Amino acid sequence: MTRYGMVIDVSKCIGCYNCFLACRDEFAGNEYPGYSAAQPLRGMNWIKVIEVERGRFPKVKVNHVPVTCMHCEDAACLRLDQSGAVYRRSDGIVMIDPEKAKGNKALLNLCPYRVIEWNEERELPQKCTFCAHLLDQGEPEPRCVESCPASALTFGDLDDPESKVSMLLATGQVVPMHPEYDLKDKVTYLNLPKKFVAGTVIYGDVGEVAAGIDVLLSGDGKELSAKTNGFGDFEFEGLAENVQYTVKIEASGYQPVTLTAKTSRDVYLGEIVLTK
Amino acid sequence: MSAEKVCIQCTVGGPVRVYVKDGVITRMRPLRFDETDAPSWIIEARGRKFSPPRKTTLQSYEVPERQRVYENRIQYPLRRKHFDPSGDRRQELRGKDEYVRISWEEALDLVAGEIRRIRAEYGPAAITAMTSSHHNWGFLHYKMGPFGRFFNILGYSQCLDNPDSWEGWHWGATHAWGYWWRLGHCEQSELLQDALKHTDMIVFWSVDPNSTSHMYHGQENVIWRVWMKELGIEFVVIDPYCNCTAASMGDKWIAPRPGTDAALAEAIAYVWLQEGTFDKVFVENRTYGFAEWAKHIRGETDGVAKTPGWAAEICGVPAHTIAALAREWAAKKTMLAVGSIFGATGACREAYATEWCRLCVYLMAMQGLGRPGVNFWGGTAGAGPIDYRFRMFGYSDNGWDAFGAVGKKSYFPDGNPVTQKTYRLLLPEIVMNPPVSWIGEGFCGNSIEQQFRRFTCPEPGPNGAPIKMIYRHGGSFISTMTDTNRWVRMYQHPNLEFVVMQDCHWQSETKFGDVILPASTNFEHSDLSEWGAAGGYGFNDFTCNHRVVIYQQKCIEPLWESKPDYDIYRLLAARLDFEEAYTEGNDYEDWNRKVFEASDLPKYLTWEEFTRKGYFVVPPRPADEEPKVSFRWFYEGRPCDLDSENRTPPGSPVFGKEGLATPSGKIEFVSQTLKTFAPDDEERPPMARYIPSWEGHETKDLAEEYPLQLISPHPRFSYHTHNDNKSFWLDDIPQHRVRKDGYAWWPLRIHPSDAEPRGIRSGDIVKVFNDRGIVLCAAIVTERVRPGTVHSYESAARYDPLVPGQPGSPDRGGCVNLLSPSRMVSRNVPGEANNSCLVEIAKWEA
Numbered sequence A: 001m002t003r004y005g006m007v008i009d010v011s012k013c014i015g016c017y018n019c020f021l022a023c024r025d026e027f028a029g030n031e032y033p034g035y036s037a038a039q040p041l042r043g044m045n046w047i048k049v050i051e052v053e054r055g056r057f058p059k060v061k062v063n064h065v066p067v068t069c070m071h072c073e074d075a076a077c078l079r080l081d082q083s084g085a086v087y088r089r090s091d092g093i094v095m096i097d098p099e100k101a102k103g104n105k106a107l108l109n110l111c112p113y114r115v116i117e118w119n120e121e122r123e124l125p126q127k128c129t130f131c132a133h134l135l136d137q138g139e140p141e142p143r144c145v146e147s148c149p150a151s152a153l154t155f156g157d158l159d160d161p162e163s164k165v166s167m168l169l170a171t172g173q174v175v176p177m178h179p180e181y182d183l184k185d186k187v188t189y190l191n192l193p194k195k196f197v198a199g200t201v202i203y204g205d206v207g208e209v210a211a212g213i214d215v216l217l218s219g220d221g222k223e224l225s226a227k228t229n230g231f232g233d234f235e236f237e238g239l240a241e242n243v244q245y246t247v248k249i250e251a252s253g254y255q256p257v258t259l260t261a262k263t264s265r266d267v268y269l270g271e272i273v274l275t276k
Numbered sequence B: 001m002s003a004e005k006v007c008i009q010c011t012v013g014g015p016v017r018v019y020v021k022d023g024v025i026t027r028m029r030p031l032r033f034d035e036t037d038a039p040s041w042i043i044e045a046r047g048r049k050f051s052p053p054r055k056t057t058l059q060s061y062e063v064p065e066r067q068r069v070y071e072n073r074i075q076y077p078l079r080r081k082h083f084d085p086s087g088d089r090r091q092e093l094r095g096k097d098e099y100v101r102i103s104w105e106e107a108l109d110l111v112a113g114e115i116r117r118i119r120a121e122y123g124p125a126a127i128t129a130m131t132s133s134h135h136n137w138g139f140l141h142y143k144m145g146p147f148g149r150f151f152n153i154l155g156y157s158q159c160l161d162n163p164d165s166w167e168g169w170h171w172g173a174t175h176a177w178g179y180w181w182r183l184g185h186c187e188q189s190e191l192l193q194d195a196l197k198h199t200d201m202i203v204f205w206s207v208d209p210n211s212t213s214h215m216y217h218g219q220e221n222v223i224w225r226v227w228m229k230e231l232g233i234e235f236v237v238i239d240p241y242c243n244c245t246a247a248s249m250g251d252k253w254i255a256p257r258p259g260t261d262a263a264l265a266e267a268i269a270y271v272w273l274q275e276g277t278f279d280k281v282f283v284e285n286r287t288y289g290f291a292e293w294a295k296h297i298r299g300e301t302d303g304v305a306k307t308p309g310w311a312a313e314i315c316g317v318p319a320h321t322i323a324a325l326a327r328e329w330a331a332k333k334t335m336l337a338v339g340s341i342f343g344a345t346g347a348c349r350e351a352y353a354t355e356w357c358r359l360c361v362y363l364m365a366m367q368g369l370g371r372p373g374v375n376f377w378g379g380t381a382g383a384g385p386i387d388y389r390f391r392m393f394g395y396s397d398n399g400w401d402a403f404g405a406v407g408k409k410s411y412f413p414d415g416n417p418v419t420q421k422t423y424r425l426l427l428p429e430i431v432m433n434p435p436v437s438w439i440g441e442g443f444c445g446n447s448i449e450q451q452f453r454r455f456t457c458p459e460p461g462p463n464g465a466p467i468k469m470i471y472r473h474g475g476s477f478i479s480t481m482t483d484t485n486r487w488v489r490m491y492q493h494p495n496l497e498f499v500v501m502q503d504c505h506w507q508s509e510t511k512f513g514d515v516i517l518p519a520s521t522n523f524e525h526s527d528l529s530e531w532g533a534a535g536g537y538g539f540n541d542f543t544c545n546h547r548v549v550i551y552q553q554k555c556i557e558p559l560w561e562s563k564p565d566y567d568i569y570r571l572l573a574a575r576l577d578f579e580e581a582y583t584e585g586n587d588y589e590d591w592n593r594k595v596f597e598a599s600d601l602p603k604y605l606t607w608e609e610f611t612r613k614g615y616f617v618v619p620p621r622p623a624d625e626e627p628k629v630s631f632r633w634f635y636e637g638r639p640c641d642l643d644s645e646n647r648t649p650p651g652s653p654v655f656g657k658e659g660l661a662t663p664s665g666k667i668e669f670v671s672q673t674l675k676t677f678a679p680d681d682e683e684r685p686p687m688a689r690y691i692p693s694w695e696g697h698e699t700k701d702l703a704e705e706y707p708l709q710l711i712s713p714h715p716r717f718s719y720h721t722h723n724d725n726k727s728f729w730l731d732d733i734p735q736h737r738v739r740k741d742g743y744a745w746w747p748l749r750i751h752p753s754d755a756e757p758r759g760i761r762s763g764d765i766v767k768v769f770n771d772r773g774i775v776l777c778a779a780i781v782t783e784r785v786r787p788g789t790v791h792s793y794e795s796a797a798r799y800d801p802l803v804p805g806q807p808g809s810p811d812r813g814g815c816v817n818l819l820s821p822s823r824m825v826s827r828n829v830p831g832e833a834n835n836s837c838l839v840e841i842a843k844w845e846a
Helices: A016-028 A074-079 A105-108 A162-169 B065-070 B102-122 B147-154 B168-176 B191-198 B223-228 B243-250 B261-275 B280-287 B290-297 B306-313 B320-332 B353-364 B424-432 B448-452 B487-492 B563-575 B579-583 B590-596 B607-613 B674-677 B700-705 B728-732 B753-759
Strands: A004-009 A045-057 A059-068 A086-089 A095-096 A116-117 A124-126 A153-157 A187-191 A195-203 A214-218 A222-227 A231-241 A244-250 A258-261 A267-274 B005-011 B014-021 B024-029 B043-045 B048-050 B078-080 B099-100 B126-129 B156-158 B201-205 B236-240 B251-253 B334-337 B422-424 B436-438 B455-456 B469-473 B498-503 B514-516 B527-530 B548-553 B615-617 B710-712 B739-740 B743-745 B747-750 B765-770 B771-783 B788-791 B824-825 B829-832 B838-843
Touching: A004 A162, A016 B024, A016 B728, A045 A195, A045 B700, A059 B243, A074 A086, A074 A095, A074 A105, A074 B201, A095 B424, A105 A116, A105 A124, A105 B788, A116 A162, A124 B615, A153 A162, A195 A214, A222 A231, A231 A258, A244 A267, A258 A267, A258 B700, B005 B548, B024 B065, B024 B747, B043 B191, B078 B102, B102 B455, B102 B469, B102 B498, B102 B514, B102 B563, B126 B156, B126 B424, B147 B563, B147 B579, B156 B563, B168 B448, B168 B829, B191 B223, B201 B320, B223 B236, B223 B243, B236 B243, B251 B788, B261 B290, B261 B353, B280 B353, B290 B579, B320 B334, B320 B710, B334 B353, B334 B424, B353 B829, B422 B424, B422 B455, B424 B590, B424 B829, B448 B674, B527 B590, B548 B607, B563 B579, B579 B590, B590 B607, B607 B615, B700 B838, B739 B771, B747 B765, B753 B771, B753 B838
Parallel strands: A004 A187, A195 A267, B126 B469, B156 B422, B201 B236, B201 B334, B236 B251, B469 B498, B498 B514, B710 B788, B747 B771
Antiparallel strands: A004 A153, A045 A059, A086 A095, A116 A124, A195 A231, A214 A222, A214 A244, A244 A258, B005 B014, B014 B024, B043 B048, B078 B099, B078 B514, B436 B455, B527 B548, B548 B615, B710 B838, B739 B743, B747 B788, B765 B771, B765 B838, B824 B829
């Protein structure tokens, strides 16, 4: 059996919005009888890109997180909807029947990811179909995946262990966007943004960056170590949110420094000056 | 209902499959290659094999191209309501007048009649005409085609273009390494391979390939950077704005004050000199004047050593960061990326931009330019291994007469009988306050001497004439040139008797026309082209992962009453009695076929096969051929062996020869061309150096009044003004426009430390202003811009002054070039300096 899924690698996404634009191109004004009704020319976003700005000047990074229907194995919309408008195809794609769903605005609230949108013109709840109408014609992937220049989106058959998407899942690094929803999402993520703690270490006496210095981070029941790079910078990425961490910097011949950082947001500790 | 058909076409940002139903375009998708198409290249590097996806990429702004075909189009020929060619012309109403629909007959008779009258009254030199770049794509129908051929046969004052996106390279770097025939850029041969195999670090200096550096080749190079990140190649990004490359992929962001990059470069050199971390053998054998320049860096000539501490004061970057950058750079095999192919950067479009560009060449000379992994590479060209030998035309291969490449007669360079020139950056002054003089021939691709040629308009002597008519073909300059309220004033000036606007879309300038002619897009007629291939100055700069030659199939009939540019000029030529010279009896298909036959395509497929399938993928070069890497020949002291320089005609000044095309054949720290032609020019001295900007943080009085430095790089979501305000889906991308109160505002980025004292929050509408104008934008408060600097992209395509047609009226559209200075780069450098721009910002209370 074919069972479709997608893995989104956030570390590869450059925020070009091609996925969003290609999706609009496919569906705005275009009817696919048996699959989906046309979107209005503007206003719907079956895949959207969330921009996350992290850190502070001059340590800043931006992640872009594409979000679409997760086509969950245990889809809340399918489980909770009483009308029979939501159905699952044999390949696992969760669909909304545009005939049966007319006027059913309540459907929007059933999805905790909030990816079902309201088509005002047609009075229809609508969402991503994985471009099922294209897949049924033998095409290998939906428009969003086709248009991604960074290969950040990988689409394929979850039941084929040789497929690229299965191989990514086999790394054990892939997670659902919200594991706490426990919906068995079939759109899952690599490198979702978490929190970082970073800083720049300077030798105060000579006014030069301190490269190759050991930095220890502890908190949340673990200890991590890093070395400063050629710019004196260190970074602990992928940390949990809202944890009080302790950062220790030790360089021989200098006073050790201990700092704290709470990851209520990404933390750049700034320039940390070592003294003798 | 008819069946859906699929046509093959090419946009400015990549080839597409166009789906058409009932004569309407419904979708556009990139090409997907199958087993009948040529295989893709494979590069083996560091134990991995890299091969591009078997499909083409599209630049973001071209994904909604079908919307652009239909939105905001000029539908019918129009005449300005109060324009009376036989009476009062009411020039002062341009920009605010209404229009009346007229027939094509009437429009063409009116335009041809005015051309005849003005030629008779003032001489042919009284007419000037100009184009924007790339509002359509195609070999024959791009501006070099119909426009170029028509005006060169007619005779007109050619409007010289300035090298707008890469000024400093053109006017500066040429004096360090030659390459005037590439307009200041260097060769980019096989550099992807070289980087994947050898490079440790890339310094992206004032460049943002993730957003602005794709030019015409889609997003082909994004996957290259993904691969490089997987290999652990470090990305250092130097830019006052944490640009999209830095934000998504950067390992280190360094943010100098705008206009101070040259000082940063000098301090890097200082560290290398002091620590001996430079390639002494290369410097000894491949450069000229190094010892003299080293004295300047050490402060032996002016008493100021160019130390990191010295630069830190100027740049606002800590001295320890500058020293660390210098050490990392020298310790690692480092590529310097400065643009696409070079252009579109900020630091090359500012006061004294020549200096930073030349200093970049010096820095790479010190690191042994051409050593494996060490090169000048924008990161957007030099895809490989590509078969260079396959012959297909680039649109600029025959200059301003593309048809001449395959026609009986070429009207360029020897067609135009008028010698008088105008200059785009000075056009308002040329119209309003003649005579105007300047030095430099715009694109100086034939010789370095062109940079020093002096022009005056009107040209002295019997053949000169004041400019009385402007014929404007495609695009808008109000958002891309400088201090562009000047353009508004020019269009309303009584000296200007007649203005024609010919375009597909309503652009910012269209409403200043007396007659407006609707042109059709390239989807409404056939053409053929190679994807991403400009030819000419960018000869064989391969930027796409596959060479794709496209037969651009006509998808739909011309919309409304629009006509292809080729036909509009043909009909005018008929009225002016030179139709036969213009067409040589050919229609489009005849011209298309001539290009096909003159290319290498017939070696692989028939005309029928080509036109039916719509594209051809050129097979890659055999994998066993050794890559010929840029500057490797120079580094190793061999004659230049690059296929990308093996051009016929006019030939290359370096191909088959040892040494560069500078007087010494070496990289010149002390420029002999500047010593010869402009020895006393302190603003572009023979030896490059940091010179404080004429508008920047060091111009204290002005900075007190306007304390924020505005940088305005090329935008991510529009190619010039061609996509914004047409493909409205782009307005739903918050980086591109911010929707508020039913209006889509142009964003301006400001640091919290500058926003907070002004009471500005994200989403507020703000007034950005200086003595030159007022632009209204939506504020985005962000950590991504250095304090004291604000960022807003240029090229907003909507000029929407609160009082229509009134120069200086606040613009809601976001044309920030209303604010940039008209002063040019330096005394003898006629380039635009958009990024030397001081402003103040306040919350807008309407």
